[in-house]
Amino acid sequence: MPFTLEVCIDGNPIYDICGSRDLSDPNFFRNAEVNLRRNAESLAALDELNVPPELNSIARQFRDSLDFFNAVEQRRLEYLRTGDVGVLSMPIGSINPSTQCEEGLNNLRAAKTPQQRHHLSIFGWYNCVNDAWQQSSPVYPEDAWQLFLKDFGIREEFKPEAVD
Numbered sequence: 001m002p003f004t005l006e007v008c009i010d011g012n013p014i015y016d017i018c019g020s021r022d023l024s025d026p027n028f029f030r031n032a033e034v035n036l037r038r039n040a041e042s043l044a045a046l047d048e049l050n051v052p053p054e055l056n057s058i059a060r061q062f063r064d065s066l067d068f069f070n071a072v073e074q075r076r077l078e079y080l081r082t083g084d085v086g087v088l089s090m091p092i093g094s095i096n097p098s099t100q101c102e103e104g105l106n107n108l109r110a111a112k113t114p115q116q117r118h119h120l121s122i123f124g125w126y127n128c129v130n131d132a133w134q135q136s137s138p139v140y141p142e143d144a145w146q147l148f149l150k151d152f153g154i155r156e157e158f159k160p161e162a163v164d
Contacts, residue, residue, distance in 0.1 A: 002042070002069045003035035005077055006122070014038075023080060023118045032077050039070040054148035057141040065137065068093055072129055076121050083117065085109050088125055094136055101128035 008018035008031045015034055019025035046063045071092045079087045085108050089098040097105060104124040111117045149156060 002039040002066055002073055004122075005032035005035060005073055005080070007031075007035050023114045029077070029081065032073075032080075036070070036074060036077065039066065039073065042066060043070065052148060052152070054144055054151055057144045058148075061138060061141060065133075068095075068133055068137075072126065076126070079108075079121060080114070080118060083114075088121070092129065095129055095132045097125070097129055097132075100132045101125055104128045 005028075006021045008015045008021050008027075010018050015031050016027035018031065019027055021031075022028060043063065043066055046059065046066065049059060051059045075087050075090070075092065079085065085105055088101075088108065089105055091097070104120070104127075107124050108117060108120050111120055148154075
C-alpha cells in the first residue's frame with residue numbers, strides 16, 4: 001500500500017514536524033509531497049525487482065495496486081491544494097469516479113471548508129474509488145503463490161500468537 005498524504009513519522013528526518021497531520025498543519029503539504037516521493041521510489045524499486053517467474057503475476061499485481069493508489073493520493077493532493085473537484089472526477093486507470101463515485105463528488109462540491117473537503121476526500125471519495133478498485137482488480141494470484149512455494153520447497157505454516 002502506498003503512503004497516504006497524512007502519514008508522518010515523528011522524529012523521522014525526512015518529515016517536517018508532523019503536528020496535526022491535516023490541512024490545519026503548516027507542514028501538511030510538504031510532508032504529503034514526501035509521501036508521494038516515497039511512493040514513486042517504491043514504484044521504481046518494483047520496476048527493477050527481479051522475481052522468479054512464478055511470482056511475476058504477484059509482483060505485477062502489487063505494482064498495479066501501488067500505481068493506482070499513488071495516483072489516488074496525487075489527485076487528492078491536487079484537489080486539496082486547488083479545491084477543484086474536477087481533479088477527483090477524472091478516470092484513474094479503469095476507474096471513472098465521475099460515474100462510479102457521483103455521490104462522493106457531490107458531497108465534495110457541497111463542502112464549505114477546507115477541513116470538510118479534506119475529511120470527505122479521505123473517507124467518502126477515497127472509499128468509493130477503493131471499492132471500485134477492489135471490484136475491478138484481479139484477485140490475488142493464489143495459484144502462482146502455491147506454485148512458487150512448491151517449486152522452491154517452501155512450506156507455509158500459520159502459528160497464532162497470543163496478543164497482550
